[in-house]
Amino acid sequence: MAPKKKExxxxxxxxxxxxxxxxPPKVRFPSVSDFKDAFQLFDRTPTSEMKITYAQCGDxxxxxxxxxxxxxxxxxxxxxxxEDMQTKMLDFxxxxxxxxHICRAKDRGTFEDFVEGLRVFDKEGxxxxxxxxxxxxxxxxxxxxxxxEVEQLMQNQEDANGCxxxxxxxxxxxxx
Amino acid sequence: MGCGVTKxxxxxxxxxxxxxxxxxxxxxxxxxxxxxxRTEMRRRYTWHIFQSIEYSGEQAQIKLYNxxxxxxxxxxxxxxxxxxISHIFRENEVCRDAEWERxxxxxxxxxxxxxSGPHLTFPLTVEQAFGLVEAFRNKKQLHSRxxxxxxxxxxxxxxxxxxxxxxxTCHSKEITICGDLHGQLEDLLLIFYKNGMxxxxxxxxxxxxxxDRGRDSxxxxxxxxxxxxxxxxxxxxxxxxxxxxxxxxxxxxTKEVLTKYKLHGKRILKLLQKIFSWLPLATVIDQKVLVxxxxxxxxxxxxxxxxxxRHTYISALRPPKKRHMSSATASIDSDxxxxxxxxxxxxxxxxxxxxxxxxxxxxxxxxxxxxxxSERIRANIExxxxxxxxxxxxxxxxxxxxxxxxxxxxxxxxxxxxxxxxCESIRSYTxxxxxxxxxxxxxxxxxxxxxxxxxEVRGGGCYWGPDITEDFxxxxxxxxxxxxxxxxxxxxxxxxxxxxxxxxxxxxxYDVGSNRGAYVKMGPDLVPLVFQxxxxxxxxxxxxxxxxxxxxxxxxxxLREQLFAHKSDLMSAFKKFDSDNTGFVPLNDWASAVESVMxxxxxxxxxxxxxxxxxxTSDGMIDYYExxxxxxxxxxxxxxxxxxxxxxxxxxxxSTLETIFRMVDTDNSGFITIEDFRQTWKLLSxxxxxxxxxEAISDIAVTIxxxxxxxxxxxxxxxxxxxxxxxxxxxxxxxxxxVTATDLTKLEGDPNI
Numbered sequence: 046m047a048p049k050k051k052e053x054x055x056x057x058x059x060x061x062x063x064x065x066x067x068x069p070p071k072v073r074f075p076s077v078s079d080f081k082d083a084f085q086l087f088d089r090t091p092t093s094e095m096k097i098t099y100a101q102c103g104d105x106x107x108x109x110x111x112x113x114x115x116x117x118x119x120x121x122x123x124x125x126x127x128e129d130m131q132t133k134m135l136d137f138x139x140x141x142x143x144x145x146h147i148c149r150a151k152d153r154g155t156f157e158d159f160v161e162g163l164r165v166f167d168k169e170g171x172x173x174x175x176x177x178x179x180x181x182x183x184x185x186x187x188x189x190x191x192x193x194e195v196e197q198l199m200q201n202q203e204d205a206n207g208c209x210x211x212x213x214x215x216x217x218x219x220x221x
Numbered sequence: 222m223g224c225g226v227t228k229x230x231x232x233x234x235x236x237x238x239x240x241x242x243x244x245x246x247x248x249x250x251x252x253x254x255x256x257x258x259r260t261e262m263r264r265r266y267t268w269h270i271f272q273s274i275e276y277s278g279e280q281a282q283i284k285l286y287n288x289x290x291x292x293x294x295x296x297x298x299x300x301x302x303x304x305x306i307s308h309i310f311r312e313n314e315v316c317r318d319a320e321w322e323r324x325x326x327x328x329x330x331x332x333x334x335x336x337s338g339p340h341l342t343f344p345l346t347v348e349q350a351f352g353l354v355e356a357f358r359n360k361k362q363l364h365s366r367x368x369x370x371x372x373x374x375x376x377x378x379x380x381x382x383x384x385x386x387x388x389x390t391c392h393s394k395e396i397t398i399c400g401d402l403h404g405q406l407e408d409l410l411l412i413f414y415k416n417g418m419x420x421x422x423x424x425x426x427x428x429x430x431x432x433d434r435g436r437d438s439x440x441x442x443x444x445x446x447x448x449x450x451x452x453x454x455x456x457x458x459x460x461x462x463x464x465x466x467x468x469x470x471x472x473x474x475t476k477e478v479l480t481k482y483k484l485h486g487k488r489i490l491k492l493l494q495k496i497f498s499w500l501p502l503a504t505v506i507d508q509k510v511l512v513x514x515x516x517x518x519x520x521x522x523x524x525x526x527x528x529x530x531r532h533t534y535i536s537a538l539r540p541p542k543k544r545h546m547s548s549a550t551a552s553i554d555s556d557x558x559x560x561x562x563x564x565x566x567x568x569x570x571x572x573x574x575x576x577x578x579x580x581x582x583x584x585x586x587x588x589x590x591x592x593x594x595s596e597r598i599r600a601n602i603e604x605x606x607x608x609x610x611x612x613x614x615x616x617x618x619x620x621x622x623x624x625x626x627x628x629x630x631x632x633x634x635x636x637x638x639x640x641x642x643x644c645e646s647i648r649s650y651t652x653x654x655x656x657x658x659x660x661x662x663x664x665x666x667x668x669x670x671x672x673x674x675x676x677e678v679r680g681g682g683c684y685w686g687p688d689i690t691e692d693f694x695x696x697x698x699x700x701x702x703x704x705x706x707x708x709x710x711x712x713x714x715x716x717x718x719x720x721x722x723x724x725x726x727x728x729x730x731y732d733v734g735s736n737r738g739a740y741v742k743m744g745p746d747l748v749p750l751v752f753q754x755x756x757x758x759x760x761x762x763x764x765x766x767x768x769x770x771x772x773x774x775x776x777x778x779x780l781r782e783q784l785f786a787h788k789s790d791l792m793s794a795f796k797k798f799d800s801d802n803t804g805f806v807p808l809n810d811w812a813s814a815v816e817s818v819m820x821x822x823x824x825x826x827x828x829x830x831x832x833x834x835x836x837x838t839s840d841g842m843i844d845y846y847e848x849x850x851x852x853x854x855x856x857x858x859x860x861x862x863x864x865x866x867x868x869x870x871x872x873x874x875x876s877t878l879e880t881i882f883r884m885v886d887t888d889n890s891g892f893i894t895i896e897d898f899r900q901t902w903k904l905l906s907x908x909x910x911x912x913x914x915x916e917a918i919s920d921i922a923v924t925i926x927x928x929x930x931x932x933x934x935x936x937x938x939x940x941x942x943x944x945x946x947x948x949x950x951x952x953x954x955x956x957x958x959x960v961t962a963t964d965l966t967k968l969e970g971d972p973n974i
Contacts, residue, residue, distance in 0.1 A: 078809055082824035086265050107258035112251045159252075162245025165238060183253075187246035190253065198253050218252060 080144065083109055084137050095137050100130040102140065106147050113147045115188050121146050156215060163211040173210050176203035263773050266824055268710065270776040271731040273821040274783065275708075276678045278876060282471050283680030285877050286538050288908050325492050327369035330485070341367040343374060350447040351418065357440045358410055365485040368443065372492045375446040378453060379499035384531050385523065386457045386504040388424070390745045398426045398512055398741045398749075400705035400712075400724035401461065404435025404474070407756040408728055408738050409444065415754065416740065419448040419456045426504050428705045428724065429461020429514030429663075433472035435727065439481060442493075460500035460531075461514040462663040462681070462706065466490065467536045471880045498532045502662055505699075509747055512703045516665035516721075517693050518683045519673040521658060529655040537656075537663050538681065666707060667716050667723070687717040694720060703741065703749070712739025712753045728755045732772045777831050783819065784832070785852040786873035790818045795845045805842040870909060878905065882935045892932040895922050 087097050087105050097105060103118040119125070121143050125133060135143070166174040166182070180199060183190045190198070202209050202217070332340070338361040339352050353363070363371075390396055397416055402409055419425045427445055432438035448456045462468065469475045469490075478493075479486040503513035503526065664682025668674075671686040694700060702721045708730045714723045728738035738756065741749045784791065794814035798806045806814065811833075812825040825832075835847045871878065881904065885897045893901070899918055906913040922933065 078812070079826045082827045083262065086262060086269075086824060086827075103254070104258040104261065107255040108262040110255075110259075112255035114247060114251050115254075159245075159248060162241065162248050165242050165245055182242065182246050183249060187243050188250045190250055194253065194257070197257075198249075218249075218256070 077141065080109060080141070081137060084140065096134040097140070098131055099125055099133045099135065102135060102143065105140070106144055109144065111144075111147050113150065117147065117150065156219060159215040159218070160212055163215065167211065172212065173208040176207045176209050179209065262827075264710070266827060267773045267776045268731075268735075269823055270780050270821075271735070272708070273823060274779055275731075277821070278471075280678060280680040281874075281877060282468060282880070283538060285880065285908070286467055325369060325373060325488060327366045327373070330364075330366035330369070332364050332366055336364055338362055338364055339367070340364075341371060343370060345371075345374070345447060345450050347420075347451060350444075350451055353447055354410070354413065354418070354444055357406060357437070357444065362481060363440075363443055365482050365489065368439075368482070368489055369485065369492065371443060371446055371450075372489065372496060374450055376492065376496050376499065378450060379496060379501075380532075382453075382499075382501050383527070384502050384529065385527055386501050387508070388426075388454075388457060388504060389507050390743065390747070394422065394424055395742045395744045396424045396426060396506060398428060398703055398724060398743065400428050400726040400739070401430035401708075402427070402435070402441055403430055403463070403727045403730065404432055404438035404441060404477070405727045405730075405756065406435070406437035406440050408726055408754075409441055411738075411754050411756050412726065412740055415752065416742075419452055421452060421455055424452075424455035424457075426457045426506075426512050427459065428512055428703070429459045429500075430463045430705060431458075431461070432474040433463045433469060434730075435473075436477065438474045438477055439489075457504045458500055459504055459512060459514050460497065460502055460663065462537060464497040464500055465536045465538065466494045466497065467538050470883055471876055475883065494535060495532070498535045500531075502526055502531055502659065506743065507745070507747060509699055510701045510703060510743065511697070511699050513662055514704060515661070515663045515682055515706045516667060516685055516704050517689065517702065518657075518661040518665055518685055519689050519692075521661055521693060523697055525655060525658050526662070529658070531659070534656065534659050537660050664706075667704075667721050669716070687720075690717040690720050700747065701749070708736055709739075710736045712737040713741070713751050722749060732775045735772045773831075777828075780823075780828075781832065781852055782872070783821075784815070785849075786869055787818050788849055788852075788869055791815065792845075792849070794818050799845075804846050805838065805844055808841050808843060811843045811845070874905070874909065877908075879935070881905065886935065892934055895931050895933065898922055898933050 083105060084095065084097065087101050087108075088095055089097075089101075099122055102122060103113070103115065106113060106118070113121075163174055163179075166178055168175075176199060180195050183195050183198070184192060199209075202214055204210075339349070339356040341349055341353070341363075356363070388396065397412075399409075399412060417423050425448070431441050431445060435441075445456070445458060449458060463472065463474070466475070475490060478490050482489055503511060503523075505511050661682050664676060664679055666676060666679070666682070666684055667690070668684040668686055671688040673683050673685045673689050676682045676684050690702065694702070700720075703724055704721065705724050705726075707723050707725065708727070709723055709725050712725055712728065715721070716723070722741070724739055724741055725736070726738045726740055728736060730736055734755075736755075737753045739751050739753045741751055743749050791814065794817055795806050795811070796802070798810040798814055808826065808829065812829070815825050816822070829843075833843055833848055833851075835844060835851050838844075878901075881901050882893060885901055886893050899915075899922070902913055902918045902921075
């Protein structure tokens, strides 16, 4: 493991606002330093400059627990051109407000939302959907997934008849 | 990943339903992408954990070795520790070629009729080599007679090879290059299956680290050597940092051989020691592509590497032995140097009386890399030159007097002296240089920044940057460096503007599903074509999510154990942040404290929820006392009376402890005497700079020597303190306790091997 250029020792991050040291009893928000660790894991610059590409921004936000749509990410990045995605960079201070913005968005999707959404495909109303149909939808509608992504998601979920019990499926999705 | 929304009217007639459908799809897709990103994150930090621990293990090994070397140089001869260490370095063995031949003789070893493994006759044939592969695939073991025979043939061949093999892809031959195998036979078999066995039309280069950690290291060696003997012009082996008997003591190969070959294992290991030292250092393809195990440094010079006597570096970890002036008369075998070494020791003895102060403080070796330590050794050696020459002159004078008395031939001792002086001093300078060349070659890693700095993480070699690569390639008129030494998730990785390629051929190295293996094919166009694979049926059955989960759990388990082993230091660190002694620290402080003790450069905040499962308070404070009790590793019930901090120390240094035990166990019986056990502890207490009372040692000894017969079963000892964990693969390699239940039943019954 090659040495990285070390950032100044945590937790001093002068630019970003840091919640005050805990005094009892106060709800503690995730601090900026928490995100810094994750940011560093995604930093692939040759000299560890603490920068990520636009293309990585979405992944990082998701890794931190949000699940925005691709459209939302594009919007918050200022609708960049496709060729900019791999070349334009963000440093940590630019990333923070973007992440904050996504965090504030509502409608994240609860268990019921999922189940209701899948019920649409439940033709017989028996709690199962056809795996093939679901695969088709995921690959052709909304923010399409690639075939290998669909495969990864659906791996080992269908029963012998190619059906999926969707409540169980959603529980499985939400549990990882 | 598209951003648009397609029309879906054909799919659902009612537009309301269409909207819901799309919403549902988007929800799942969104969720899925989050899952992928999080999985990637987990994979990355899991990787970091394994790698940090692996490299810190290597560093510990080198530190231990430095320490023992330091003791060798500084202890007065009367101390018991010195005898112990002499054991370890086995400097007492002085043999000539004829004696070695007798020692390695296999002719008297009989192969019993009931032996069901393969039989070899020499000269070896292709059918026999194939038969050997097949036999190993079927879990057979080669009889020690044939092993010795095969190794002797290999030794003879290797001695004729140059330090750097130069090969070409003429006649449209494609060369296959493989990286680290680490005793994983399954991967080698997979490569042969996909790519064919080595032959005149199918040349191979194997880039070192054939042994250690995996469980079939000896089988891999035997296969590679067979093909080497069959096709010496088309099979090329490079030495890796694990082709080194010192490293093997810790990482499992020594133990594997002694377990599989109870009767003749020691001899086999000794012969392998020589073979390893005779392995070529690098291979150059078409004068353009350099293949070597570790890497380069800013001083790497192929011309020096071509010239040096590679076999004098039995272990890359040892500074060079002193060479005798009349090397022309030296046997091919370098062990004649043992004579000189003992003479040197004699003069050192004098030195320790005249220079009673040791080289440096005891603390110094802990913070140094190998190069720094060697500076001190060199300084010491040079100081001792004086003494040695005095001794030498004295001996010469005596001989001369005798000779003159007998033959009347005038030999001026001062002449001899001055020649020896200049030769010696030149040699001692370049010897150290040469040693550094080899060390860098076998242990270095590339880094992203420019420049060249010592590799403190591993403890040997250096980190080299893209500018060094550029310069090196230019100077030697090369275009690509292919190296191994580092595990990569995809089995390979380019860096330094694609001028350096890392190739790793042991899949599932850290755990099942952790990484793929890869090999490279290269034709006359010298464009590397990478082929990936992953051995093991298990991986295919696990879903991606499951295999990441497994590896992650494994890594976290190892990490928790490491944390527990550093409990005292962590406690002190926490107390510094918690001056009011409330027993709580905020998350940030927790993370800083942990990093300051562990030095693993891990994302502790991210790992916090996995590592600290006890509840944190609503404002995010961590109760560290409770955390420690959560982490605690319970010892055997019999060890409850043993001091907790001693237990913790034991646990932290268990690899070192076991390494020393194995060194001390010179007859390889698995038992050491109580006296040796005590000596070992004394050694360890000096190394660890801690007080271990005689009483504490006796306590431990009594606990383990349950039948009171004065000897201690090493394996039982390690087990009793829960110092080994059979399940974790990483731990298996590190603690050398690799044998699982099934292996035991396989090996136990066969006295004939």
